[in-house]
Amino acid sequence: SIEKVGRGAGLEAHQNTDEELIISDSNHWDTTSLGGSILNQEQSPFLQPPDSSPNASPGSNGPWTHDPICTEYRPALNSTLCVYTDTTFNNGRGISIFTTPEIASQIADTISSLKAAEPLSIQAKTHPWTTIPVPNKGIGVIATEPLSRGDLVSSFHPYLVLHTENILSTTDEREKFLRLAISQLPKSSQEQFYDLAKMFDDERLVAQDVVKSNGFNLDVGGVVHVAVFPEASRFNHACDPNAQYYLTPDTLSHTIHATRPIQPNEEITISYTTPFRSYAQRQEYLKTAYDFTCSCSRCQKGEEADEPLHEINRIQSILGDWIPRDPSTSTESSAPSVRLAEQLIRLYQSLGLEGWLDYAYGNAALMYNSIGSIRGAKKYAHLAAESAKLRYGPESGDVAAWKTFEGDTQGHWSWMIRKSRPI
Ligand SMILES: C[S@@+](CC[C@H](N)C(=O)[O-])C[C@H]1O[C@@H](n2cnc3c(N)ncnc32)[C@H](O)[C@@H]1O
Incomplete structure (x- = not known):
C-alpha cells in the first residue's frame, strides 16, 4: 500500500x-506480509465465509447497516477485529471497515459527522481527468483540462479501511474477513474493487492482492490502517510526479493536488516512494x-x-x-x-x-x-x-x-x- x-x-x-x-517517507504496507506468504504458505482450504454466529455483537451501535462480524478475541491486540459496513455512506457507495470495536466506534462518529457535512469538493463526475490505458502501466489518469500548481485534482473517501494487523493467517482468516467486508458493499463498489490492479496471479488471495496493490496507509485511532480509494488507485507512480497527495484521517479522505502545470492529455502521477x-x-x-x-x-x-x-x-x-x-x-x-x-x-x-x-x-x-x-x-x-x-x-x-x-x-x-x- x-x-x-x-x-x-x-x-x-x-x-x-x-x-x-x-524529508519525506512514503512507506508502504508491510511488503512482505503478502508476497512472502503467497510464495511460502501452503494452499489454503477453500475460503469459507467467517462464521457470523458466535462473535457478532460488539460495536453494533453506529451507522452500520449490517451486524458486525468478528474474529475471536486476540490477546495480541487485546481485542477482537470486526467487519462493519455502512452501505449508505458516500452517496450509496458504501464503506466497510475491519478493525477493533474501539476504533470502529471512532470511525462511526466520523462517518456520522461526514454524513451531516458538505460532500467532498470533487466527486466522481466533476474531476479534471479521465482514466485510460497507458503503455506499460495498465490504466492511468490523464488530465482533461490544463491544471496549475495547487489545483485540486481529486478528493475521495475510501470504501475499505482495514486494520494492518499481522496476526491473522494470510491464506485463511484475513482473506475471509476481507472478502466479507467487500461482499457487504454495494454491488458496483464490489465490482470496482475487484477490477483494480493486482500483482499476484493467485485467486486465493485476490482481496489482499488488490489491497496491497492499491491501499494507502491511514492512521486511525493511533493505529495504521490501510484504506482503498478506488479513484486514487488509478494514479500511476513517477519519481518526478506532477501531483502530490495527502490523507486526512479526520475526514477519511485522500486528496491530490497538481504541483506544477499539467497539460490536457498529460498523465497525472504521484510518488509511491x-x-x-x-x-x-x-x-x-x-x-x-x-x-x-x-x-x-x-x-x-x-x-x-x-x-x-x-x-x-x-x-x-x-x-x-x-x-x-x-x-x-x-x-x-x-x-x-x-x-x-x-x-x-x-x-x-x-x-x-x-x-x-x-x-x-x-x-x-x-x-x-x-x-x-x-x-x-x-x-x-x-x-x-x-x-x-x-x-x-x-x-x-x-x-x-x-x-x-x-x-x-x-x-x-x-x-x-x-x-x-x-x-
Ligand atoms: C495503484 S496501481 C496504479 C493503477 C494501475 N496502473 C491500474 O491499472 O489500475 C499500481 C500498479 O500500477 C502499475 N504502475 C504504477 N506506476 C507505474 C509505472 N510508473 N510504471 C509501470 N507500472 C506502473 C504497477 O503495476 C503497479 O503495481
Missing part, C-alpha cells in the same frame, strides 16, 4: 542539526512492493540522476547547521547562504520534486531570517506554507507553523542568528 507519513519536517525540524536529510532515495533504492522498492520497473524521466537517466540528490543533501546539511563556526574556515560553497538556499529550491525543481518544496522553501525562509531579511523570510515562509498545504493538507501543523513564522519572523529563534557570519 502507499503511505504518506506526514511527519512534519517543518520549523522544529530545522532546529535539529541531526535531522535526517530524507520517497523520491529522495537513490535510483537503485527506488527501483528495488518499486519492484518489491509493486512489481514494476519505473521508467519515469528521472529513472531513464539512471544513477546519473543521483548526483543532484547528493548535492541536495550537501546543501541541506549546510543550511541545517546552526552551530556558529569560525567564518575564516568557511568557503563560499560550504557556508550557509541565501545563494545556497535558492540553489536548493532550483535543485528540487530540476528533479521534478515540486511536491516537496515546503522543505526547500522553509530552508530559504530560515536562511533569510537568520541574516535579518524579513522580506525574504516572509516570502519563503509563505511559499513553504502553500507547499506544505499540498503535502500535508491545510489543517496540518506545518502549515500553521509556517504561517505563524510568516506573521512574526523576528520572534523565531532563527532571527539574526547568522548576522555575524558570512552570507
